[in-house]
Amino acid sequence: MFPLQAAWLYYLENPALVLNGLALFFAINGSWLWIATQLRSSLGRQRLATLPASTSDLNLQRDQRINRLFYSVGTVCLTMALTLSMISTQV
Numbered sequence: 001m002f003p004l005q006a007a008w009l010y011y012l013e014n015p016a017l018v019l020n021g022l023a024l025f026f027a028i029n030g031s032w033l034w035i036a037t038q039l040r041s042s043l044g045r046q047r048l049a050t051l052p053a054s055t056s057d058l059n060l061q062r063d064q065r066i067n068r069l070f071y072s073v074g075t076v077c078l079t080m081a082l083t084l085s086m087i088s089t090q091v
Helices: 003-013 015-048 053-090
Strands: none
Touching (some): 003 015, 015 053
16 A cells, blocks of 8 residues: 555544644644734834834834734634634544
């Protein structure tokens, strides 16, 4: 039996393992987005302090919209991870 066929049969016998793996994938991506956004916002504040006030306001609004988007996507990923993990306990 080929290794891929053996792996496929193993995963078909253990669907909870597949769901937990997918939940782990989403959790890693969501947490990475949150951490990267936090680092980006702290570096952005330092960068904006050196700019003139007129351009600083526009850049601040743009950065806040981008940060909200990244936090939202990270929250969706973490919620999906939690949901998949809870579903995998019922399988």
